[in-house]
Amino acid sequence: MLLPRPTRSTPVAGHFTVDATTGVHAPESVADLLRELIGPATGLPLPPAGPSDDSVISLRLTDDPTLGAEGYQLRIDPSGVRARAGTEAGLRWAVQTLRQLLPDQVYAAEPARGVSWRLPAVEIVDVPTYAxxxxxxxxxxxxxxxxxxxxxxxxxxxxxxxxxxxxxxxxxxxxxxxxxxxxxxxxxxxxxxxxxxxxxxxxxxxxxxxxxxxxxxxxxxxxxxxxxxxxxxxxxxxxxxxxxxxxxxxxxxxxxxxxxxxxxxxxxxxxxxxxxxxxxxxxxxxxxxxxxxxxxxxxxxxxxxxxxxxxxxxxxxxxxxxxxxxxxxxxxxxxxxxxxxxxxxxxxxxxxxxxxxxxxxxxxxxxxxxxxxxxxxxxxxxxxxxxxxxxxxxxxxxxxxxxxxxxxxxxxxxxxxxxxxxxxxxxxxxxxxxxxxxxxxxxxxxxxxxxxxxxxxxxxxxxxxxxxxxxxxxxxxxxxxxxxxxxxxxxxxxxxxxxxxxxx
Missing domain, CATH: 3.20.20.80 (Glycosidases)
Structure with a gap:
């Protein structure tokens, strides 16, 4: 149910659940945005983590001209979440996509009790048409x-x-x-x-x-x-x-x-x-x-x-x-x-x-x-x-x-x-x-x-x-x-x- 529709989206077997053990490896501003957007509803701390830690959301910068100024790649599988982009702008849009992939209770202003914060396993390549x-x-x-x-x-x-x-x-x-x-x-x-x-x-x-x-x-x-x-x-x-x-x-x-x-x-x-x-x-x-x-x-x-x-x-x-x-x-x-x-x-x-x-x-x-x-x-x-x-x-x-x-x-x-x-x-x-x-x-x-x-x-x-x-x-x-x-x-x-x- 992603909107806007991504450039390419391919389902992968399994899922990844964001929980109290999930850490975040990302540029500081992007990590802060992720916590700000999903923290209030999930109540999860999302502490800093290393790029290869288990159960990690890794959002990193990479040199890939095909992604342009705002594009990103995202892979979710049972081991975690990995996104990459050429700019922090691209990583911010990856954060918005992650938010959409979570149960819609994530948009609530107060903690949502009893929700499993499950992400479907998927590979996404997403680059905007217009600047x-x-x-x-x-x-x-x-x-x-x-x-x-x-x-x-x-x-x-x-x-x-x-x-x-x-x-x-x-x-x-x-x-x-x-x-x-x-x-x-x-x-x-x-x-x-x-x-x-x-x-x-x-x-x-x-x-x-x-x-x-x-x-x-x-x-x-x-x-x-x-x-x-x-x-x-x-x-x-x-x-x-x-x-x-x-x-x-x-x-x-x-x-x-x-x-x-x-x-x-x-x-x-x-x-x-x-x-x-x-x-x-x-x-x-x-x-x-x-x-x-x-x-x-x-x-x-x-x-x-x-x-x-x-x-x-x-x-x-x-x-x-x-x-x-x-x-x-x-x-x-x-x-x-x-x-x-x-x-x-x-x-x-x-x-x-x-x-x-x-x-x-x-x-x-x-x-x-x-x-x-x-x-x-x-x-x-x-x-x-x-x-x-x-x-x-x-x-x-x-x-x-x-x-x-x-x-x-x-x-x-x-x-x-x-x-x-x-x-x-x-x-x-x-x-x-x-x-x-x-x-x-x-x-x-x-x-x-x-x-x-x-x-x-x-x-x-x-x-x-x-x-x-x-x-x-x-x-x-x-x-x-x-x-x-x-x-x-x-x-x-x-x-x-x-x-x-x-x-x-």
Whole structure:
């Protein structure tokens, strides 16, 4: 019942039982992870051991280029457990596989009494198909609490998803503490109300909402995630989706004399950052603090849904476009993003952008997150830029899973589980599932929308796309095999208290 499906799995006769005599031989960080993940439920000490001791779990590094950056080999037989990988990342994924092979009571938070911690004898070779396997979580619309973010990281690691894309800023909230600009959170982190019902209904709920994360809190989250093999990519959305920032600092906007409120409705604000040198300097100062907290090589700078009406009406902006020899005011977005890319390159970082930048001058070296359709994946490749496949048609899990009237409120629909599992990403850097939070205000609602669809995408990312019929449908044997494994996997989520959407 492994999920994601391993590259190759061959049963072997017998089994191995983990008990009080079982020791662990592994790099310290990997051994600690194993104890942290299986110790609470098993109550077993798993003390340090030598590589050739009896009844040992041996997880060791080896020089094997065929395993790549995250692959591993695992053999379980009656004498013990032996895994090897070229990196500690690969060994961490081997630990997750070991956990899945144990009885599902291992996912309980308290000691499970009377359980035999038996592992089936098996040989596994497992190498991921895609290097980028991610999930976007939007904490800008709703500021989800830190304990939930820790749980979310744990769920990503369980599914061998290696990237959390943390969407930290938007029109409706700014969640990242910036010490040089404290009003970004003091003002931008709070809105007067949120919509009641769907945005198209035009009704406000009258309840304020706010919150933000201290840099120290985010550093701790980054370290926790890294121990599990999950890197965190921050997103500071620029130069659009910036109304919260302009509400905090009106001088960042195109009409400094106008006082805006933090956005209280869903959708795309027409208010964008101006092109003044002082604003660009301020944004670079903000990014300096971002990279100090998040060590991952990528910083996402947004770039989606940027209305240009304010620039077109601004003499300073139109003069800047003419000075730069740009044929359209809209091309100022590419210029803007290019300045950010150059600044981040000085920190040894790369930028990620949404696919609108393909139409407005994406900087060289940018990684494109193709969201508006699968054709945008092709457009990124045609531009010579690496792409992460994130099309709304297959990866937007804030969409409803069915058109059943009993479905919770969703921004759109319908995105069924089988459509996710049948996704054919093509030649890309990786895949990513999106959880935009306009209609995901609580932890239970996030779990309902995320699972089991995120589990299906995790398998696409790790195991590779499955065969589909000419019309894109899953053949019955493929559907039955996946759903059989998924049903077993959902019992693990039950133990973890994750309220997923039940299978149809």
């Amino acid at each position: 980028w396997r991610g999930s976007l979580l939007d904490v800008a619309r709703w500021c989800h609490p830190l304990p939930f973010l820790y749980r979310y990281v744990d769920l990503l690691a369980l599914h061998k998803l290696n990237t959390l894309h943390l969407h930290l800023t938007d029109d409706q909230g700014w969640r990242f503490e910036v010490r040089r600009f404290p009003r970004l959170t003091e003002v931008g982190g709070f809105r007067a109300e949120s919509p009641a019902g769907h945005a198209r209904d035009g009704r406000g709920g009258g309840m304020p909402h706010g919150g933000w994360y201290q840099q120290s809190e985010l550093r701790d989250l980054v370290a926790y995630a890294a121990r599990r093999g999950v890197r965190i990519m921050p997103e500071i959305d620029l130069p659009g989706h910036a109304q919260a920032a302009i509400a905090a600092y009106p001088e960042f906007g195109n009409d400094p004399g106008r006082r805006l409120a933090v956005g209280t409705t869903w959708g795309i604000s027409t208010h964008v950052l101006n092109l003044e040198p002082a604003t660009l300097t301020a944004v670079c100062d903000i990014l300096d603090e971002v990279v100090d907290v998040f060590p991952f090589e990528y910083v996402h700078v947004g770039g989606d849904e940027v209305p240009t009406a304010e620039w077109a009406a601004s003499p300073a902006a139109t003069a800047r476009a003419a000075e730069l020899g740009l044929g359209r005011v809209a091309d100022l977005q590419g210029w803007w993003t290019g300045r950010l890319a150059a600044h981040l390159a000085g920190h040894g970082r790369r930028i990620a952008v949404w696919d609108e930048l393909l139409d407005r001058g994406a900087p060289a070296g940018a990684t494109v997150f193709a969201w508006r359709g699968t054709d945008r994946i092709d457009a990124a490749r045609a531009a010579g830029l690496p792409a992460v496949a994130a099309p709304f048609s297959h990866t937007y899990f804030d969409w409803a899973e069915s058109d059943d009237p009993a479905e919770p409120l969703a921004i759109a629909g319908v995105l069924p589980l089988d459509t996710v599992y049948g996704f054919q990403p093509g030649d890309v850097l990786g895949v990513q599932g999106q959880l935009w939070s306009e209609y995901l205000p609580t932890e239970p609602r996030v779990w309902w929308r995320a699972f089991p669809r995120l589990a299906a995408l995790a398998e696409v990312g790790w195991s590779g796309p499955v065969r589909v019929d000419a019309d894109g449908a899953l053949p019955p044997p493929t559907r039955a095999e996946f759903r059989g494994r998924l049903a077993g996997h959902l019992r693990r989520l039950d133990r973890l208290g994750v309220g997923y959407r039940p299978l149809d």
